[in-house]
Amino acid sequence: MTHRFRITIERKPGLSDPEGATTRKALIDLGFEDVEHVSFGRIVSVTIHASDEATARSSVDEMCEKLLANPVMETYTVESES
Amino acid sequence: MTTEATPAHIQLGMTDEEYDSVCEILGREPRPAELAMYSVMWSEHCSYKSSRKHLGRFGSDQPWVVVGPGENAGVVDLGDGWLAALRIESHNHPSFVEPYQGAATGVGGILRDVFTMGARPVAVWDPLRFGPLDDPHNRYLLEGVVSGIAGYGNAVGVPTLGGEVEFADRFSKNPLVNVMALGLLKQEQLVLSAASGEGNKAILLGNATGRDGIGGASILASASFEEGDEGKRPNVQVGDPFEEKKLIEACLELYDEGLVVAIQDLGAAGISCATSETAGNGGMGMDVDLDNVHVREQGMTPGEILMSESQERMLAIVAPENEQAVLDLASKWEIDARTIGEVTQGPELRVFSDGELVAEVPAASLADDAPIYDRPAERPSYLDEVWADEPSIPDEVDVVDALRTLLDDPAIGDRSWISSQYDHMLFLNTVVEPGHDGSLMRIKGTTKGLAVATDGDAFRTYLDPRRGGARIVFEGAMNVAVTGTRPYAVVDNLNFGNPENPEVMWQFIEAVDGMAWACEELDLPVVGGNVSFYNQTDGVDIYPAPVVGVLGFTEDIPTKPPRLDAAEHDMGIWVIGSEAEGDLAGSAFDRILNGSLRGRPADVDGDTARRVITSVADLASSGTPVVHDISTGGLAVALAEIAIKSSIGVILDDISADELFDETPLRAIVVSHHEPITPVNCRRIGTVGGADLDFGDLGSLPLADAAHIWSSALPRRMN
């Protein structure tokens, strides 16, 4: 069976995010003065064959730990889109 | 495991004796913030407590040395008011934890060391060591480190002009990422770090302060890794080359406008280190108010703010009448600037937070009173064993097959997979680019030229730390000599294992002795250095891997410096320099083809070294088309490199396998239409021509094959 997941990878809170900070400043310069925080992340879609969703999800978790996210500086959330 | 019962100083990596010294200095128990400051400033990384006793052997009293070790960077005089600032650092542990950011912040840090002196950083070099590339994790580390250097260096706008790379299993869990930077300045731009003038303001410039690397440099670089230690690792420091670029421009303008009395970058130990060093170096004190520090996170404790290693920050000492001008200039460059303190008569560094005194310590004590250890050293037991086994080249060796194998080695094959990711052309100074023995740059508006080569040789340093240490100095000197410059100054990065292991300490002391001796023989000042201990994982120490960066200098940059791609049909090929002695210990042939690491590297005579290096520089500066140092892989590899880069074959008259793979140091290949005129040994070995690497009776390798193998060695493993 095919399962589809949407993985959101974000920088761990507290780590410096130069891209977010620079973009926030640009937004403020453009008149969006109330912008408090901007941060960047990545969205990865993964489609996987597995017997059931739980198996698929645990496999996706492993992918995140091993490759897709860097656990020393990123967190991730996995949403099922099946 | 730490438990709640573990005393705070132990958790911070301090010994009981060190804690007692702190109590003695203060005449009381330290406050939490004070303990944090001492723990980080007295860590191995910041205090050099295991190495300091031995570093005095490096000399730097040559008349052209303007600033020796101890400041942020060494500075040498290039004449006509020009100075060069140079420095080398390691970012080994952070690069293992997070290769991209570890390497990137290494570049950022070394650049700050250089522009802190008033110099514009003009080039960077990166000596790297990894485990073998058949392990995917090592490939991941190499990929990440190279991307990090490229990502930061290219964006900040400082060209990366070279480096070197070695692969060995001992670096698998402990890669070595060293980074060297060179800056240029005029005499009047030189800035030092000693604060003076009671009432002067301390202004913090640049990035906000977060919990980055709390205890990072000190804790990471002052202890070994063990499995399961992940949770103890500090927050990864994230580099922001864009902030650094603005900081460079702002600081250089501050110096031009004469607005700063002194300046210090924030590296390991952050505000603790910068405030105590500037105050201590000037014999002054300082009052610091942490409420004025621009923090990125809520709820940071005073200790955390003091220890934070957030990147891209500088501390400027400014006369009160210039305070506003500095803040305005910072605002123009769009960087944050806040006055966080004031210079006092001292000698105390006093730190306030929320109106309360959180630390009051003698400023100089953080640096000057750090412990110095005379750690026991013991000759390693492995030496007798490896020395007893003399390497040789088998009689029945197939020279062509052997050369194929060597050219396919990722440390011998084309390394442009790495260097082409680095911008090495910015500033229009690069005359000889990466891929040569040393890179050569001009100083625009003058006839002066500067060359730099970085060299390490973990294998020979393992086989004989003293001789290996000396060899890397001679090798670096040869590599700048072939660009037509004279060796002029050295910086060193001493990468070793755990200093609490007496065998590692012995390796360290021997290597330092060998390096110091070689520098003395060449009259080369050592103007700066870095020690990286605790390169050990799961109880295994790395091979001892000191690295040197040798600066070469010439008043008259050659209009046509030697290049590897300048060989042409019918030119003669000569070998000049030392008498070949069949030196195979630690050689590429023995390591890669025999699969062993054994023997004792040959000793080098200082007088010969001086004569050869001078002669090579003379030839290189007088229009010789190709001058190439013979090193890893011997004559065979050196010739192959020339042939491949010049797209033309070579025909050797009468050569033996022993001669082809011998790695006797202090020899160079000269390719020219004219017989070289030189006072050192010089022997013609062949002619340029044809489409093969033609070894006569020993066989021949088509150039196209050689080129394919050589250029695929790294990409075929990485892609």
Place this chain on the structure above:
Amino acid sequence: MSVAVVVFPGTNCEHDIVHALDLIGVETELVWHTETDLSGADGVVLPGGFAHGDYLRTGAIARFSPVMSEIDRLAALGAPILGICNGFQILCEAGLLPGALVANRDLKFICRHIHVRVESTDSILTNRAEVGQVLRIPLNSYEGNYIAEAIDDVENADLVVARYSNPDGSIDKQGNPNGSTNAIAAITNERRNVAAIMPHPERAAESILGSSDGMVMIESFAASVTAPLSA
């Protein structure tokens, strides 16, 4: 005549283009990105670098810098405006040139000499060159891969100034280092007063640096500054 060289926070090739123009006696002035009056300038260069850290998208933040409305104005007046590398990305983001630049085919920064073949001499970058001339100049970029939705319009209007090529001028995948559509290395606008190039002609301005092939482009730009198009 004087050329304004615009410096954004993060620009890093400004001194290189100043040096190259200085070699042929063209006066330059470094202009900070907050400048709102370029009326003294006869031409403008947007040099290479990483304006605003290349964050978000290359050129995306720079296009909102105060100086850009002045550049819009000068472009409309017919003044020569040259973008190099990051300057190319900014001019595309600002809509002064068609298309966009994305990550290189191999997702790696490229720093080496490459070859470009001149396709049109009707541009501020090539008016002193010859069609078919092959120039050896350095490429130094991560996002140098040119794309355009309306690529046919770009081609049909003869907006392509130079393409990546092999040393003999032939064009194929081998000679296209970063995967640019139709091997496009440099383009101009329809009015032909705004042009941009991804490789760096100013880095090939002296033979001691390995090539002086880029000088013909620097000289072309200087010529168009002396004799700008009329409004």
